[in-house]
Amino acid sequence: MKLPPFTMHRPTSTSAAIELLVELGDDGVIYNGGTELLLVMKLGLADYDHLVDIKRIPGLDAITVDGNVLRIGAAATHRSIETNKAIGRGWPSLVMMTRQVANVRVRNVGTLGGNLAFGDPASDPATFLLALGASIEVRSVGGLLREVPVGEFHVGAYQTALDPAELVESIVVPPLAPTTVVVHERIRFHERPAVTVTVAADADEGQMRDAKIAVGSVGPVPIRVAEAETALVGAEVDSVAAAATEAAAAVEAVVEPTDDMHGSVEYKRHLAGVLVGRAVEQCLGEALKSGVSR
Numbered sequence: 543m544k545l546p547p548f549t550m551h552r553p554t555s556t557s558a559a560i561e562l563l564v565e566l567g568d569d570g571v572i573y574n575g576g577t578e579l580l581l582v583m584k585l586g587l588a589d590y591d592h593l594v595d596i597k598r599i600p601g602l603d604a605i606t607v608d609g610n611v612l613r614i615g616a617a618a619t620h621r622s623i624e625t626n627k628a629i630g631r632g633w634p635s636l637v638m639m640t641r642q643v644a645n646v647r648v649r650n651v652g653t654l655g656g657n658l659a660f661g662d663p664a665s666d667p668a669t670f671l672l673a674l675g676a677s678i679e680v681r682s683v684g685g686l687l688r689e690v691p692v693g694e695f696h697v698g699a700y701q702t703a704l705d706p707a708e709l710v711e712s713i714v715v716p717p718l719a720p721t722t723v724v725v726h727e728r729i730r731f732h733e734r735p736a737v738t739v740t741v742a743a744d745a746d747e748g749q750m751r752d753a754k755i756a757v758g759s760v761g762p763v764p765i766r767v768a769e770a771e772t773a774l775v776g777a778e779v780d781s782v783a784a785a786a787t788e789a790a791a792a793v794e795a796v797v798e799p800t801d802d803m804h805g806s807v808e809y810k811r812h813l814a815g816v817l818v819g820r821a822v823e824q825c826l827g828e829a830l831k832s833g834v835s836r
C-alpha cells in the first residue's frame with residue numbers, strides 16, 4: 543500500500559479552505575486527521591491530487607461551552623474530547639462513548655468532524671449525537687453557515703448532506719438535564735463497531751418521562767426508533783424489564799441491517815435488539831434510582 547503523490551495546501555481560515563475546494567473541484571479534498579482519507583487513498587479507493595489541510599486553521603479544534611451548549615470544533619480530536627474537563631463535567635457520557643472509539647492511537651489523530659463527514663455507517667459518535675439531538679454547523683461558499691441536525695446529516699452509507707465545497711465547522715451538543723441518563727452500548731468484531739446503540743432517558747418521581755433511542759452501524763445511517771421510545775414512557779422500577787423487552791422487539795422490527803463483514807442481516811437485527819434491551823435496562827435502572835446520575 544503506497545500513497546500516490548499529492549500537493550498539500552494549508553489554508554489559515556475556513557473561508558480560504560472553501561475557496562480552495564471551489565478552485566480545485568474534484569481534484570481536491572479536505573484533510574483533517576487523515577485516518578480515513580489516507581487509508582482510502584492507500585487502498586486506491588480514492589485519488590486526489592490536492593489535500594486541503596484544515597487541522598491548522600486557528601480555532602477549528604476549539605471546544606467551548608457557551609450558556610450550557612457544547613460546541614466542538616471539527617478539528618478537535620477524539621482524544622481532546624475524551625480529556626476535556628468541561629465535557630467531563632457536563633457531558634460525561636460523551637467521554638465514556640469517545641473512549642470506546644477505535645484505539646488511543648487513532649483517537650489521538652482522528653477528529654470528530656472527520657468521523658461524521660466520512661459518513662462511515664460504523665460510527666459511535668453518529669449514533670450517540672443523534673440520540674442527544676446534536677447538530678452540525680456547516681460552513682458554505684460566501685461564508686454562509688447552516689445548521690444541520692445530525693439526523694439529517696447522514697443520507698446514506700458514506701453520503702452526507704455536505705455539498706462538495708462545504709465543510710463541517712463544529713458540532714453543537716445541547717445541554718443535558720441533571721436528571722438525564724445516557725447509556726451507549728456497542729459491539730465490534732473487527733476494528734469498527736457492528737452495532738451501536740444510545741439510550742437517553744429522563745425520569746421524574748419514579749416514572750419514565752422521556753426517552754430517546756438511536757441505533758446505528760447496522761444499516762447505512764443511524765436512526766431514532768420512535769416505537770421503542772414510546773415503549774419506555776411511563777415505565778417504573780418494576781416494569782423496566784418489560785419495557786426493555788418491548789423496546790428491543792420494536793427495534794428488531796424497524797432496523798434494516800446491511801449484510802457485510804460485521805454480520806448477516808439476521809444476526810445484526812438480533813444484536814440490535816439485544817443491545818437495546820441491555821442499554822434500556824441500565825439506563826432506566828439508573829434514571830429511576832433516587833438521586834441524580836449521568
Ligand SMILES: Cc1cc2nc3c(=O)[nH]c(=O)nc-3n(C[C@H](O)[C@H](O)[C@H](O)COP(=O)(O)OP(=O)(O)OC[C@H]3O[C@@H](n4cnc5c(N)ncnc54)[C@H](O)[C@@H]3O)c2cc1C
Nearest residue numbers: 572574575576577578579644652653656657659665666710
Ligand atoms: C483502526 C480504526 C478503528 C476505528 N474504530 C472506530 C470505532 O470504533 N468507532 C468509530 O466511530 N470510528 C472508528 N474509526 C473511525 C475514526 O473515528 C475516524 O477514522 C476518524 O474520526 C476520522 O477523522 P479524521 O480527522 O482522521 O478524518 P479524515 O481522514 O481526515 O477525513 C475523513 C473524511 O472526511 C472528510 N472531512 C474531514 N473533516 C471534514 C470537515 N471538517 N468537513 C468536511 N469534510 C471533512 C475528508 O475529506 C475525508 O473524506 C476507526 C478508524 C480506524 C482507522
